[in-house]
Amino acid sequence: MVFVTARTQHRARVAEPRDSNLRFTVGSAQQWTKERQHFSFPSIFIYGHRATGKTYVMHTLLKVLELPHVIVNCIECFTSRLLFEEILSQMNSHCSAMEREFSSHECCDTFNDFVRLYKQATLEQDLQNETVYIVLDKAERLREMEVNLLAGFQRLQELTGCNVTVLFLSEIVWEKFRPNTGCFEPLTLYFPGYNKGELQRILSHDHPAEYSDDFYTSYINILLSIFYTVCRDLKELRHLAALNFPKFCEPVVKGEAKESDTHRLWKNIEPHFKKAMQTVYLREISSSQWEKIQQEDREANQLKGLSAHAHVELPYYSKFLLIAAYLASYNPARTDKRFFLKHHGKIKKTNFLKKHEKTSNHLIGPKPFPLDRLLAILYSIVDSRVAPTANIFSQITSLVTLQLLSMAGHDDQLDGPKYKCTVSLDFIRAVARTVNFDIIKYLYDFL
Template identity: 60%
Template sequence: MPVEFEGYSWGHDPADLENLKKRTPCRSSQIEILLQLFGEAAHYTPPALFVYGHTATGKSCIVNGILRSLKLPHVPVNCVECYSSRFLYEHILNNLPSSDTNTRCDNMNDFVRLLQQGIQQCQLQDQTVYVVLDKAERLRDMEANILPAFLRLQELTGMNVCTIMLSEIVWEKFRFGTGFSEPYLLHFPDYSKNELLEIMSLDAPTDYPAALYGNYINLIMSVFHLVCRDLKELQHLASLNFSKYIEPIEKEEATVNDFRKLWKNIEPHLKKALQTIYLREISSSQWEKLQQEQDSASLNPIPASRSHVELPYYSKYLLIAAYLASYNPVKSDRRFFVKHTTKTRTKPQTAKAKKHERASNHLLGPKPFPLDRLLAIFYSIVEGKVAPTAIIYSQITSLVSLHLLGPAAGEDQIDMPRYKCLVSLDFIKSVARTVSFEVTRYLYDFA
């Protein structure tokens, strides 16, 4: 049976926990479980806790917030910054309360011994010392003995030490070999739509009525919730576009109750934002510059086409690159996508031969292409420099799941996956128009 915590004398200001609950709504059950597990300062806790959930679900904020509110001795560690075992050991030892900041440590045996001595020197034998490892999945890339040892720090040191591991992946991905001590698992589930609305409403500006901002948040969620569930991304989108939403009010063209007029003003702006739903692809300043350029070009608008789905900005370029790879012969890549190519003398083709070649490219259907060719064309046609991040690869997977790309059969799919573009010429033309790209200039059949 879980221990009830209402009767405990925590030795802290109760207002701190109340403020934490107000800052992190919809997480009361997780906060109560953690309070029950921590107990009072002198109570023994589980040797290890494993807290997992997707990004922006409140794991780090709540765990560190409770430890600070209860004034419990703890050492927060970012495993991305402490990328080697030596940095990890020294960071923990040097950040103990009242500890020496020049401790050197190179291996696990010395770390266990020095941690035991450090706890005794700080006179923390009668309290639980918490080691909070954020981004704990990085431990899997270090020495094989690190993860089992951190799970057994309480046993190895003989002290009341609790290791809290925060991760975005499930515990099953950590298991390997032997010597593991199973931690207590605590899951932070994704926020529901109503919970996201409740949390985002906390950011309401004081200059405008709460009802106005609540209506604005509902509009944001109606547009973006199907393609984005990340709280941080949604909060960033809301803060970035709010000035556009209240633009008619500031110009005295509408009142705070003219929701229809405010929606008509913000609707095209939000639809453009769908092209860069994850704004880490481009910076906020680049996004604002893009909007200004598109607003200045709105005097000569391009007729909108309804024959394409809404795609992120770089997904459109990936789809265009896939179409070019499917319908252009490999020998033409140097001609279209490599700058400063030397002209080669070719034999003149008759009209009949050209017509037959054109039929072989478009009328016979798309041809499979390898992933490296797709990326090479993509980096050649996309505007600006784009880093080869995991987001680009994940967008290729999204195009496959939308049946815009299809995997091609082959024996070497693991080493070099191959794909085919499944969209029509009219479809790719409509997608290319949204990014002002003349796709026919790069098609072999129309060049």
């Protein structure tokens, strides 16, 4: 069988026409299509996550090998009648105009009508000696139609007596499909997802002509280093790459940096990646609207920062507690000596941090910190020493109640409770202005 052999010989999984995997798959399949009059497997169930090449591989194989086929999207054909008529319409696409006009007036409301009209179309097209492939894309929608529809398509070869194979393409497993009665177990094939290296090679094909391959590849590597842990959808990653690339190369266009200046390019794109991280998979607005909102946010950033503290009025020492908590959440613990100890000497940034701590902490998110580190930072940033009284501890509890801090561990831990600061940078900058504290000077990411 053509698709079984192709899948066994090589993993049929591509996303670009230039991919050598597809050429190999087509070459393997051609060896098994010389005797097309042989009956094929009645139904094949092909499943895998979104954007793993299922539809593209099937469409390309059928087209390149010139096999008689019908491809129907079950989202577009959302009723059984639309589904039947679309299949028959594609079957009759090569008929004469008179025959096509005649067949278009015939109703096909039931599966019995479909079986009768399908046999008629097979005879008219002289397809008795060839396998006809019916591809039902987004096949999970069949579960929302008539209960006998799935079992009927599985047994279409038996009911019509014709050489036909029905291919179901779905994002969910067969166990979610299996009906209670009349079930014919299909041949199941799985399309695994792309790994990081394959995504990098596929996305690198989209590079603009005005930039070098190495420049765009370095951009894709940065993109995947941020988003690969939360998103492995090829379509979503391709959308993110196209959306943020103009911002990445903006310093190059303005002449402020060269293509090899990776550090400057990273600093420019980092805030845009941070905002894009919040909208992964959420297509609530178009790309142009998202860019417009970004521009408005940048213009109003100053005003937003000044008004942020108006929503929550805090006591004087609670503000310093919140500032200390923010510094503890976003600064590596190894940097406390640099920022809060007098006469610490000159310490180079690249020497006192471990390799994995060089990533932007604001992009990763807040990290938990122990209570004693919070109090140590608090004593360093206030003008006069603050005694660790019950009043200070109650203010910490109040900050947790206001959800400005969150507990990262249990109270009964032997090493004491741990917290995380949950406020944004704009919020903490506004709070710091009210006590004349320059928080940017104490943040490692802004050195």
